[in-house]
Amino acid sequence: xxxQSLCAVVLTAALSGGxxxxxxxxxxxxxxxxxxxxxxxxxxxxxxxxxxxxxxxxTTPLPSATxxxxxxxxxxxxxxxxxxxATQKTQASPRPVSSVAGLLAANAGQTITIQxxxxxxTGELFAFPTExxxxxxxxxxxxxxxxxxxxxxxxxxxxxVSPAPVYPDMLMLKVNGALTAFHMGEIKSFTFPQxxxxxxxxxxxxxHLKFKVKGAKDSVGTVTAYLQKGFGWxxxxxxxxxxxxxxxxxxxAVLVNDVEDVVDGEVSFVVGYPNFAFSNVxxxxxxxxxxxxxxxxxxxxxxxxxxxxxxxxxxTQQAMSYRNTSEVTDGSGFNxxxxxxxxxxxxxxxxxxxxxxxxxxxxxxxxxxxxGTVGYEHIYTxxxxxxxxxxxxxxxxxxxxxxxxDNPGDKVWHSVRLKNAxxxxxxxxPALVLxxxxxxxxxxxxxxxxxxxxxxxxxVATDVRVDKNELEIERQPDIKRWAGxxxxxxxxxxxxxxxxxxxxxxxxxxxxxxxxxVGLVAEKGTAERLAVSIQSVxxxxxxxxxxxxxxxxxxxxxxxxxxxxxx
Numbered sequence: 001x002x003x004q005s006l007c008a009v010v011l012t013a014a015l016s017g018g019x020x021x022x023x024x025x026x027x028x029x030x031x032x033x034x035x036x037x038x039x040x041x042x043x044x045x046x047x048x049x050x051x052x053x054x055x056x057x058x059t060t061p062l063p064s065a066t067x068x069x070x071x072x073x074x075x076x077x078x079x080x081x082x083x084x085x086a087t088q089k090t091q092a093s094p095r096p097v098s099s100v101a102g103l104l105a106a107n108a109g110q111t112i113t114i115q116x117x118x119x120x121x122t123g124e125l126f127a128f129p130t131e132x133x134x135x136x137x138x139x140x141x142x143x144x145x146x147x148x149x150x151x152x153x154x155x156x157x158x159x160x161v162s163p164a165p166v167y168p169d170m171l172m173l174k175v176n177g178a179l180t181a182f183h184m185g186e187i188k189s190f191t192f193p194q195x196x197x198x199x200x201x202x203x204x205x206x207x208h209l210k211f212k213v214k215g216a217k218d219s220v221g222t223v224t225a226y227l228q229k230g231f232g233w234x235x236x237x238x239x240x241x242x243x244x245x246x247x248x249x250x251x252x253a254v255l256v257n258d259v260e261d262v263v264d265g266e267v268s269f270v271v272g273y274p275n276f277a278f279s280n281v282x283x284x285x286x287x288x289x290x291x292x293x294x295x296x297x298x299x300x301x302x303x304x305x306x307x308x309x310x311x312x313x314x315x316t317q318q319a320m321s322y323r324n325t326s327e328v329t330d331g332s333g334f335n336x337x338x339x340x341x342x343x344x345x346x347x348x349x350x351x352x353x354x355x356x357x358x359x360x361x362x363x364x365x366x367x368x369x370x371x372g373t374v375g376y377e378h379i380y381t382x383x384x385x386x387x388x389x390x391x392x393x394x395x396x397x398x399x400x401x402x403x404x405x406d407n408p409g410d411k412v413w414h415s416v417r418l419k420n421a422x423x424x425x426x427x428x429x430p431a432l433v434l435x436x437x438x439x440x441x442x443x444x445x446x447x448x449x450x451x452x453x454x455x456x457x458x459x460v461a462t463d464v465r466v467d468k469n470e471l472e473i474e475r476q477p478d479i480k481r482w483a484g485x486x487x488x489x490x491x492x493x494x495x496x497x498x499x500x501x502x503x504x505x506x507x508x509x510x511x512x513x514x515x516x517x518v519g520l521v522a523e524k525g526t527a528e529r530l531a532v533s534i535q536s537v538x539x540x541x542x543x544x545x546x547x548x549x550x551x552x553x554x555x556x557x558x559x560x561x562x563x564x565x566x567x
Contacts, residue, residue, distance in 0.1 A: 029060045029224060034231065035268045035351065036255060041279055042231025043069070044260075046224045052216045062086065062207040062286060063260070065226035067278040070285055072209060075221035083212040086285045092201040104171070104190075106200040113191040114173065116182060123173035123180070207286065226283075227276065230258035233269050235369070237431035237445050239418065239456065247376045247418065251369040251429070253352065255359065262359045268351035269369070271427050372422040377507075380461050382412045382498070384468060384512040392515055392536035394487055394566035410468075412508065414461040417453050418445075425449045431456055463501040464508065464549075470494045473560075480564055482537045487564040492516070496557045500549035510545040516563030518543060523557040537564050 029048030036042050050057035059072065072084060097103045104125060113122040170181045213220050238250045253269045284291075352369055359365050391397040416433065420426055431445035433456060441458040448454040474491035481487070500506050510525075518527035518541045525545040532540040543559055 029222065031260065031262055031265045033266045033268070034262065034357075035270050036231055036233045037270050038232060038234060040229055040232035040256075041066075041227055041276060042229075042259065043227045044225065044231075046222075047075075048222055048224075049219050050222050051219050052213060055214075056210060056212055057216075057220060057222075058087075058089070059209040059211070059222065059224060062209055063226050064228050064286055065283040066228060066276070067281040067283050069225075069227035069276075070283045071225045072211060073223050074213060074216070075223060076216065079213055079215040079220055081211050082214050084285075085210045086207065087210045088205050088207050090203055090205045092203050094199040095202050097198055097200050100190075102200050103196065103198075106197040107192070110196065111193060112173075113193065114171070114182065115188040115191075116186050117188075121173065121175060121180075121182075123175035126172040126174045126179060209285070227279065228259060229279070232256055235269075235271075235427060235429040237426070237429055239416070239431050239433045239445075241376070241416070241433065241435045241440075245375055245377070246373060247416070248371060248373055249418065249422070249426075250371045251426075253354075253367045253369050255357075255365045255367065257359045257361055257363055257365075259361060261361050262357050265357050267354045267357045269354070269367075270351050370422070370424070374418055374421045376416045376418045379415050379417045379455065380412050380464050380506050380508045381415055381455070382466055382508060382510045384496075384510065386514045387470065388492065388515060388563060390515055390538070390563055390565055392533050392538045392540060394485070394537050394564045410466060412461045412464045412466055414458045414464075415455040416458060417455050418448070419453050420448045420450055423450065426454070433458060464506060465499045465501060467497040468494065480537070482564075485566050487537065487566050489562060490565050491519075491560060491562050494559045494561075496545075496559075497554070498547060498549065498557075499554040500551060503551050505548065505550045505553075508545075508547045508549055510543075510547060510557075512543040512559070514541050514543070514561055514563075515539075516541060516561040519560040519562060521559045523547065523555065525557065525559065527559075537566075 029046040031044055032047050033045040034042050044063065046060070048060065050059060063070075072081060074081060097106055108125050110125055111122060112125050113120055115121075169184050171184055171187060172179055172181050174180075209224075233253050233255045235251055235253055238252070240248045240250075242248060255267065255269075354367050357365070389396055426445060426448040428447050429445055430442060432442045433440040441456070443457045445456055446454050470492050471494075472490055473493045474489075476489040478486050479489040494512075496510065496512075498508055498510075500508075515538045517529075517539055521527050521543055523545055525543050527541060527543045530540045530542055541561065545557060547555055547557070549555065
């Protein structure tokens with residue numbers, strides 16, 4: 001999906017949600033719509049008004065937009081933007097003092113009395129260094145390693161304040177026309193005879209967009225759209241087993257905000273595979289890197305191949321439209337209830353929408369997406385790896401420890417097979433399985449189309465015992481020549497033994513991967529050749545069995561296959 005298409009979707013949603021009214025100036029733009037992606041990218045849409053002077057206007061502080069995603073437009077008909085300049089603005093803002101250093105800095109030039117030993121000295125506080133600009137000033141100890149959060153100082157005129165250890169070490173007073181320096185450790189107290197200032201002007205430099213607008217008089221409505229990192233979401237599922245055949249499944253979205261405050265905004269949770277080729281390159285308009293740094297980042301992105309590749313299926317899997325207002329509850333155990341989100345699809349992406357989101361920077365929130373009742377069954381799976389130590393080219397491929405205690409081929413997994421009876425495919429996400437209020441397991445629930453089934457692993461089934469054995473029963477030397485090499489033909493017979501020690505019947509699904517051509521398969525097993533390296537001398541094959549086992553029942557299945565082994 002192209003960025004322009006997504007811009008159109010989000011901008012349309014933002015503008016339809018509330019048009020900027022009349023000529024009432026607004027002091028700052030407001031974030032009205034955000035498209036949150038599962039890879040930590042957020043597409044923001046801000047609306048506001050800007051005062052126009054001599055044909056020029058200024059936006060609110062510039063975000064950390066990525067390359068090619070920062071767009072600015074006007075909302076009134078007949079207006080247009082002719083030029084945009086990235087600039088910076090320095091202004092002083094008063095901040096309450098939070099330390100003795102801040103108190104002294106705010107009162108430079110005033111008369112104070114200090115107590116040094118047995119002497120009281122009165123003079124003019126001279127040129128005390130100011131605090132560093134900090135939106136949340138927190139004093140540090142002398143080592144700079146430990147923070148001591150303290151309330152803002154409250155000083156009543158004529159009272160005495162005892163100094164705490166702060167930088168700098170020297171205090172300068174102008175006494176009788178002479179400038180005298182005192183070490184802070186020598187000063188027992190300060191006395192302010194007059195009303196001291198309790199705020200300090202901190203100068204801050206912010207980056208803005210200065211734009212030349214055509215057709216506007218005193219003010220103009222603006223829409224700013226951009227993509228930036230630090231705003232994303234992740235899905236998860238809760239599967240509650242209600243009885244032996246029925247379960248409820250609930251999906252929720254966890255929203256992470258590390259960039260800016262969201263006040264009464266609309267957030268769209270985007271499901272799909274986003275392709276933003278330059279998401280790691282900041283926009284040159286952000287002014288956060290030199291030209292050389294920008295060109296270097298651009299070159300790195302071009303040479304990386306898959307510019308925004310996402311290897312985790314949880315991040316990339318897609319889902320389709322779902323809308324339902326049902327509630328799923330149960331009188332016992334863990335109740336799952338969700339007022340489902342409405343959503344819209346846009347090409348290969350789907351957007352779940354949540355209105356009136358209030359989320360400050362640094363906060364996280366969880367929102368229900370949907371709930372549904374589904375059927376399920378208990379199944380047991382045994383996945384057997386290939387142990388022949390021969391690859392598709394007939395070469396040896398390393399050792400295999402047949403007696404290893406951690407042999408994955410000796411484990412039977414107990415799983416639940418869920419049937420998707422909802423109106424929407426399930427996207428890939430972590431799934432927590434409960435029975436009543438007891439947690440059973442957590443696994444990855446894979447992408448599941450509507451009407452299909454998916455397996456969620458619970459635990460290793462220790463009371464379903466299995467054993468396997470393979471024997472070479474025939475070898476024909478020098479039977480084949482391929483790619484300049486001579487091969488023997490080896491026939492292998494395998495035996496699988498399974499026994500159900502449970503007090504109830506189970507169904508065991510067995511899958512065996514191997515290198516070679518499958519011949520005989522007993523117990524109604526099915527064999528298939530996989531299209532893997534079809535130019536090789538040996539095919540890759542898979543055998544499957546679905547074995548119903550009564551309580552205490554034991555079964556033996558056999559299979560044969562032929563593999564070519566190089567000299």
